[in-house]
Amino acid sequence: MTDLSVKLPGLDLKNPIMPASGCFGFGKEYAQLYDLSKLGSIMIKATTAEMRLGNPTPRVAETSSGMLNAIGLQNPGLEKVFGEELPWLDQFDVPIIANVAGSLAEDYVEVAKTISKAPNVHALELNISCPNVKQGGITFGTDPNVAKELTRMVKDVSDVPVYVKLSPNVTDVVQLAKAVEEGGADGITMINTLLGMRLDPKTGRPVIANITGGLSGPAIKPVALRMVYEVRRHTKLPIIGMGGVAEVDDVIDFLSAGANAVAVGTANFVNPFVCPELIDKLPERLHELGYESVQELTGRSHRL
Amino acid sequence: MIKQEKMAIVSQTEIAKNIFELTVAGSLVQEMNEPGQFVHVRVADSFEPLLRRPISVAKIDKEASSFTMIYRSEGRGTSLLSQKTERDTLDVLGPLGHGFPVEEAGKKAYLIGGGIGVPPLYELALQLNARGVETVHILGFESSEAVFYEDKFRALGDTHIATVDGSHGTEGFVTHILNGLPNDFDTYYSCGPTPMLEAVQWAYPEKKGFLSYEQRMGCGIGACFACVCRTTRSETDYIKVCSDGPVFPAGVVIS
Numbered sequence: 001m002t003d004l005s006v007k008l009p010g011l012d013l014k015n016p017i018m019p020a021s022g023c024f025g026f027g028k029e030y031a032q033l034y035d036l037s038k039l040g041s042i043m044i045k046a047t048t049a050e051m052r053l054g055n056p057t058p059r060v061a062e063t064s065s066g067m068l069n070a071i072g073l074q075n076p077g078l079e080k081v082f083g084e085e086l087p088w089l090d091q092f093d094v095p096i097i098a099n100v101a102g103s104l105a106e107d108y109v110e111v112a113k114t115i116s117k118a119p120n121v122h123a124l125e126l127n128i129s130c131p132n133v134k135q136g137g138i139t140f141g142t143d144p145n146v147a148k149e150l151t152r153m154v155k156d157v158s159d160v161p162v163y164v165k166l167s168p169n170v171t172d173v174v175q176l177a178k179a180v181e182e183g184g185a186d187g188i189t190m191i192n193t194l195l196g197m198r199l200d201p202k203t204g205r206p207v208i209a210n211i212t213g214g215l216s217g218p219a220i221k222p223v224a225l226r227m228v229y230e231v232r233r234h235t236k237l238p239i240i241g242m243g244g245v246a247e248v249d250d251v252i253d254f255l256s257a258g259a260n261a262v263a264v265g266t267a268n269f270v271n272p273f274v275c276p277e278l279i280d281k282l283p284e285r286l287h288e289l290g291y292e293s294v295q296e297l298t299g300r301s302h303r304l
Numbered sequence: 305m306i307k308q309e310k311m312a313i314v315s316q317t318e319i320a321k322n323i324f325e326l327t328v329a330g331s332l333v334q335e336m337n338e339p340g341q342f343v344h345v346r347v348a349d350s351f352e353p354l355l356r357r358p359i360s361v362a363k364i365d366k367e368a369s370s371f372t373m374i375y376r377s378e379g380r381g382t383s384l385l386s387q388k389t390e391r392d393t394l395d396v397l398g399p400l401g402h403g404f405p406v407e408e409a410g411k412k413a414y415l416i417g418g419g420i421g422v423p424p425l426y427e428l429a430l431q432l433n434a435r436g437v438e439t440v441h442i443l444g445f446e447s448s449e450a451v452f453y454e455d456k457f458r459a460l461g462d463t464h465i466a467t468v469d470g471s472h473g474t475e476g477f478v479t480h481i482l483n484g485l486p487n488d489f490d491t492y493y494s495c496g497p498t499p500m501l502e503a504v505q506w507a508y509p510e511k512k513g514f515l516s517y518e519q520r521m522g523c524g525i526g527a528c529f530a531c532v533c534r535t536t537r538s539e540t541d542y543i544k545v546c547s548d549g550p551v552f553p554a555g556v557v558i559s
Contacts (some may be wrong), residue, residue, distance in 0.1 A: 026526040029547065032306055034338040045529075051540060058520045062381075065352045069522065074529045074542075137498075218351040246351060269523040270346065270354060272397065273308060 002283035003293035006040070006261050008238045010123040010161035011095055013040040013261060017251065017279050019267035021046055021099035021125060021165075022071065026085035030272060032056040037093040038276050043189075043263060044085070046101040049110045050084035051077035054079045054133060056209040061198045066206025066217030066244075067266060068196055070210035073101050076110050083144040084117045085108050090097050094121035097163065100154070103136040108291060109153050116284040123160050126151065126185075129167030131214045141167040141192075144179035150195060151183030161186035163240065166231075168196050168223055187238040187262065189261075191224045195230050208247040218244040225257050232299060246274065248281040256301045306333045306400060306525065310393040314370055316386070321449040322377045323420075324360070324386050328394050329370040335366045336371060339428035340403030340495070340516055340551045343373065344524035346395035347384045356397060357381045358521050358546070360495070362423035363430065365476060374423035374452065400524050401550050404514050408432050412438040412492025416478055416504050418496025424516060426453055428493055429460045439491065440464075442481050444496070448472035479503045481510040487511075498559045505554045513554035534558040 004015035019030070021043040027036050037043065044230065054074030061068045081098075089096055098121045102108040112124055128141030128150060140150050147158025147164070156163050164180040166173055168191040177188055196208045218282070224243020232239060241259025245251060246267035254262045267274045282294075291297045309331035319325045335371050343379060344356040363372040377386040388394065405422070409432050415425045422443050428472060429439045439461040445451045447472035457463040464481045465473030478500060487508075494504045495516035505513065522528035526547030535541045535556050 023523075023528065025529075029523070029525045029527040033308075051544060054529060054532065054533075057530070058531065059532075060520055060522045062355050065354055067354055067522070069528070069530065071529045074532065121504070142395060162453065217354050266354070269528060270351070270356065271308075272523070272525065 002286050004279070004282060006294055008260055011041060011097070012232070015040040015279050015282065016255065016261035017275055017282070018043055018097070018261065018263050019241070019268055019275055021127070022142070022175050023265040024128035025269045026081070027089055030268070033272050034276050035092070035095050036089075038279060039094050040213045040279075041087070041095050041097050041122075043097045043099055044081070044089070045075055045127055046073050046099040047075050047078055047081045047111055047115060048073060048101050049107045051075065051080070057278055058207060058209055060117070061207040063198055063215065064219060066219030067209055068115060068185055068198055068213030068215055068217050069193070070213035071206050072132050072210065073130060074225060075179055077115055079231055082114055086120060090120045096120045097123045097125050099125045099127050099165070099172045101127040101130060101136060103133070107136065108150060109157055111156045112162070112193065113157040114254065116157075119245060121160060123186070124158055124161070124162045125189050126154055126164045129165050129285050131167070131169060131193060131212070132210055138167050138169060141266065142170050144175050146187065147176055148179040148183035151180045151185050152291045155165070155184040162187050163187035163207070165192055166190040167192045168227055173227045174230050174234045180233050181237055184197075185237060187240065189240040189242065191220070191227055191233065194220055194223065216244070219248055221250060225253055228254060229257040229301065232302060246270065248285045251278055251282060252285060252289070255298050258299045260298055305335050305376050306398065306410055307335055308397045309397070311396045313388055313390050313394055315390065316388060318386070318422040320375070320452040323374060323450065324377055325372060325374050326385070326388075327370050327372045328354050328396065330396070331369065332365060332396060332398060333364060333369045333371050336361060336366075336399045336523060338403030340424045341399040342356050342550065343396050343398030344400060345385065345397075347381045353384070355522065356524060357385065358400075358423065358524055361399065361423040362426045364427055374420070376420045395472065397524065401546055404428050404493050404516070404551050405437060408512060408514070409435070409437045412440070414440050414442060414443045414489045414492040415494060416482070416494040416496070417444070418500040419450070421496030421500070422453065422515065424495050425493065429457060433460050440485070442466075442478045442485070444468075444478040444500070445472070456528065462508070464513050471473050477483045478501070479507060480500055482507055504558065513549050515547050515557070516551045517549055517557055517559060
């Protein structure tokens with residue numbers, strides 16, 4: 001029997017596969033398609049203190065083997081997420097990772113304090129890497145000192161372990177990883193989207209109303225993999241790796257590079273059953289490669 | 305219920321310039337009921353192009369367990385789709401969204417379509433006629449080369465065609481035809497470009513109407529928040545075109 005289980009701070013995962021924040025809403029849509037209890041975890045959509053209506057449309061554009069998005073953290077706000085979305089998700093046997101966002105440090109603290117008290121929230125994911133909002137988001141994730149300080153503030157108020165979601169839009173991602181580790185982070189999730197743009201060749205106008213958007217999908221996997229590999233070399237913190245995961249060998253690659261678990265984002269839009277399919281395929285693929293557990297494979301690229 | 309299925313391609317024909325009629329078969333058809341719903345189609349087995357393409361359902365044939373889509377080949381995805389043949393299968397996710405409410409039709413309905421917004425009106429016309437509703441079809445196209453299904457609509461009721469260049473039917477837009485038609489209908493149903501939907505809505509403020517909207521989509525099932533629109537209901541109210549729509553009562557969506 002291949003052992004898919006993974007134990008991380010706050011998270012007792014039956015398997016290492018989870019949908020990434022922003023690609024799965026609060027689970028309702030996908031619950032029409034399959035039993036969410038099958039998932040290792042669910043990273044719910046970023047939650048802010050107040051409701052946010054997000055950016056103007058068009059918010060998405062397809063690119064080569066990828067897509068750009070600039071949703072702008074649209075969400076119903078802390079009260080609704082805490083009072084309605086999380087209780088609804090409680091019917092499933094799956095630990096929730098709550099993605100926390102804000103414009104000011106105080107916003108992050110307020111959301112973290114409350115949302116970490118929900119019984120099914122087992123960890124927070126601190127979103128300091130959203131490239132699509134004018135205030136907050138990535139502005140907290142590009143300066144190591146700011147990232148460290150925010151991590152510390154959130155850690156102080158959170159009832160559950162805090163994972164920090166890193167941005168690839170920095171010169172040295174390792175520096176940021178070390179900074180949040182010093183700030184007391186319990187883990188790292190990486191990577192968020194890469195800032196990009198697409199133009200209409202007829203008019204020269206940006207296709208996305210926000211002008212720029214975050215690039216995701218198979219196109220970014222090599223970047224994500226390289227960053228996970230680098231960060232693993234410099235920290236012992238658990239890493240939940242993501243960026244272009246769509247097939248079982250993508251999962252294998254991220255685990256090999258040092259991720260302890262793997263999140264699936266854009267691929268959910270292409271194949272809404274991708275997460276349960278990856279969970280089903282993983283044992284056989286591990287076995288083929290000569291491994292009997294996820295844990296055994298994790299980080300193997302560093303042991304060669 | 306939403307299903308994902310590799311469906312068999314029954315036929316694919318170019319029925320007007322760059323307009324393709326594609327019929328596929330499979331058990332997913334048994335889930336289809338409302339006219340105006342759509343499917344999300346994967347045009348390649350690889351990740352290039354990456355995203356699914358939303359395409360409306362033009363005809364449902366439950367007995368044959370098949371349905372027909374009509375789409376315009378204009379970008380990378382749809383041109384790949386247009387190359388598929390009876391030897392291929394097609395990855396279809398659907399049926400998606402909420403369609404036209406047929407029970408609201410009353411005795412007589414106007415079906416107003418523009419370009420690639422015309423196809424879902426065909427299944428709507430079939431279902432309304434089966435319920436004994438008189439349907440009048442007002443359909444707009446770019447030019448005579450782009451006109452399709454004129455005879456099929458004519459077989460179901462009074463049909464008026466407009467073309468922008470005047471090469472077939474009335475010159476101009478569907479609104480030019482509407483100006484000359486009596487106001488003796490109960491409900492209108494419309495699908496087409498947003499400016500056309502706006503014009504139709506303005507033309508009949510006192511009538512009951514249902515409009516099918518278009519918006520760039522990501523997931524097609526309501527999870528990604530790409531296709532949202534504000535509404536007239538409140539400052540903070542919004543809808544998702546893919547899962548709350550694509551059909552909405554007139555006067556609700558701010559497009």
